[in-house]
Amino acid sequence: MAFINIIEKYSIRALEEKMSKFSRTIIILTFLVNAVVFNSHSMQAKLPDVTAIPDNLIKQPRTFAQDVKLLTDSAEKISRLSASAFGKNSYLEIFSNKEKIFSQREVRTAYRFIYLFSRYINRLAKISEKYEKENKNNLIASTLDVTAKVVAAHAAADIMSYCKDKPRLHRILNEENKEFNLPAMTQENIVKHALRPSVIAQIYKFRISHYEEAAGIIKTHDNNQSNLIPNEIKSILLAQETFMKGIIKEVVKKSALRFLTRSVVTNTKEKLEKIKTMLLGITNTAYEMENGERSIKPEHASDFCNKLEPGDIILNRCENNFSNIVLRGFWIHSMLYIGSPEKAVKYFEKDEKVKSLCRKYNVNNFVELLEAHYPEAVKVWKTTDSLFGDGGDEPRQIIEAMPTGVIITSAPQALNADHAAAIRPKLRKIDKAKAIMRAFSYFAKKYDLCFDFTSEKNVVCTELVAKAYTSDVKSEGLDFQMENVYGLIMAIPSNIIAEKFSKEYKTEKQELDFVSFMRGSRKSKSVEYESLKSFLSSYKWDDGLKSKDAR
Template sequence: MGGVHRKVNEEISQSLELIKELENVVNEIQKNEALFHSDIQNMSLESKLCILDKWVNYVGCYNGLNEIRKKYKNELILKHTEDSHTKFKNILLIYASTIAIRKNSVLLASIIEKNKYLESMLNESRPEYNINKKQYYHITQEITEISYMISLFRNKHYFDFMVNYYEVSGYVRDEIERELLDYASYNYLNVIKLVRNHRSIVFNNMIDFFGKNVFDFWFPFQKWVAISITGVDYSSRKEKYVSNEDINIIKAELLPGDVLLKRNNYQLTNIGLPGFWTHSAIYIGCLEELDEYFVDIPLDGCCLCVSEYLKVSYPKVYDSLCEINNGQYIIEVIAPGVVINPLDSIAKVDYFSALRPKLSKEDKLKALFVAFEYLGKAYDYNFDIMTDNSLFCSELIYKSYLCSSNKKGLTFILEPKAGRLLLSPNSIIKKFDVEFNSENAEFEFVLFYDGSERERKAISKSAKELSATWKLNKWRIVKRRIILNTQTRYPVVKFHSVLSKLRIILYGMFY
């Protein structure tokens, strides 16, 4: 029995330390509330890492308290003993841990709810920190969990009786037990008041419970459909409008770090993608090209050229670039995830354009290194730009060229859609158009090949003509083709009917 007493006392001390640490973490978050409320679009990588650091500390304390709580709730050590005081300690551990978790969850949620786009980052699985998928969601759902509310109410009355009983009996508590009991007794009413003062959290929890559980059901189907229609082309043409001769010209014009965009007509995935342009990538070039272009850039104080640096620091990237001698490569995000592919995979299309960031060579090289860090990451079929475990095509552009303390970058305007912030390939051309010929322009024009249905080839066009393409109706070509090849308007009506049904099914699937 003495061993059990010692173990319970040790865990009371451990619980008290975890509670104090949790309170300190939340106090730090409150002091840095401006950081958590800052505009996601202008948030630097350092700010994201600072938020992540505080979140890791919070979850560490939460997991420790939750383990203690679960242990004494599910395996009450002295359930069948007559030692009522040790039973009291056991229940005190459950009671104090639950109060600390609920109180600080409300305080955390009251900050995060003002910047809801942070939720996806906090819900991202991070096994290296023992953070589970949807961790923030499960922590905040406990605020309105009925079983815990009933448990707190029941334990409150239990302690009101037992404290009076021990006082009458003349029992003297040790300092740690008294401190934990004082914390629980003082903060019980605080939790009630906090929940009452943040009714929006309760309401949002109910909405989130419905929305997130529906999404868990819908997402596998959404992903399956997205994978099934990827690459499906319902045109009768075998060759795309950009020819091999065009690609040879394109290769001569590109430089490492260029942002590439493409579109194919009659691609089934175009239904779910917003705007005219549907895919993007970053141009790498070949090893020799990298060495030549970045010859004057110092690499962390070493004398290595870029190709040697890649061999040491990014061996997978180096191996990919060695597959074909003098081959020119891109890094892009497609169905398998973040991959390095030959330039032809994005240039052999109907419409192709290239933009060059107005940045120093050093900043471009750093952007490429950021992109290389994501190599092998999965494709993000949820299209959530706040998560890092998986990416979609234009998210790679956004994160690679994000400003940080050691490099300048590009500023993109993220568009809210279906509760998420998104950057589409079409938005990149829109940015180019908005800033066109201005002093603040962050892109310069490289080239644009415009597919011509009439001439059955791609025609080189100007920067001004490229800047207007983001406004094009992506259905105009399909409609024109149907009207030109049909004697009656019935197929057009039928097409609109089918299209309407597809748009309902695929709504929100891609962006």
């Protein structure tokens, strides 16, 4: 039996058969507490706070009683956290099965979970490290050492089992996050450390040699040390008996423990590398046009943006762009219009909910609110854009994800294309303000060459727009459906936004309004404003290197 199957068979939720009445009571109370704390139908469930053992206590020399308290407290908390997170209809279950794009609030819930999980694991590791040094010929030290290792190993096995068929969740739990000070590969490193061969071997040896004595199951000729082992520790050992038996069976079958070196989560690196190789450098890598120019000129772009409001979504297309071969649909690129800082202040200044949000952070207007949260992005936003290096001064009005990363740029730079359209979310100004704030949170992030919308590490153009307009309990958003691309549910092509508008137009589901559509002509080397009717059908137009519907 593979180790992962052992874990599934002997999971935390299957321990009741062998537990003492005390242990059963603890588990029942744990589930009752979590039934109140966690709403299984809400992605916004709060995770338990770390309050029982202050961090400064861990860093200072501790007494034996404090170590026992720290161990039992950590074991209880990680058991409660695991039961709440890994159960049916849990917040992680809902998060993992969601086929729509994650909101930042939802992703933060996953980050907070792995932060707490790793924190409890680290506490257990500190206890184990302390008593491992006193382990030899000392049953009490050996018991505390191994008990901490068993609890950590069981928790690691549970998270390993839970993530094995949830690649989206696995990626999030292994991403670097500065807010929670999480290094990359946090979850995988927890599993590797807690289930390393030396630990499994130590648990195996303890189980066959000292378990009954340490747990108080049998009496020995020298029972003094056993009597000094606290009942709380004995209860933990009893609760872990089934798990330890599973380890014994596996070790007996595979004494070299080679099974621990295998990756539990399906390895998609080879697949993603093939995709990355194919997509590398395709965006904005254009074939030279006959005259080297695009249909939309700077004056067209400026006039186009005069019709827009902060929060509008812009779609564009460049003919003869290599990316047109790979990416599906007529519309290839998308971005978010934010306006100049002056225009943004004016647009939001009379909205009571935006004003209330500004007062909450003790700022005077929306731009100052953005500056309080994202100073580097606003610093760039307030500068002008030297158009194509010719010394022209253009205000920066658009935020977009490009191969150079997420940037804030001018309209002529962003709309250096052949076709462009703008659509307006039918949302309140406060929802648009929060969407712009989310977009600013991605400023300077790298471009996602794997087009993986489940990752927060890098972003692609449509991902920036879609994640900006995710909804949560405090704001409304837009409903974008992700598509299965290269066998992974992970992407929203830009053309889908135009298709969404067309299919929802004049229905109860309509979330977007038409604003403007510029259609370029290579023959006349100019653009014309097209009608709503023309834009409604544009998502069906011919794609490819050069669209047959391009004039």
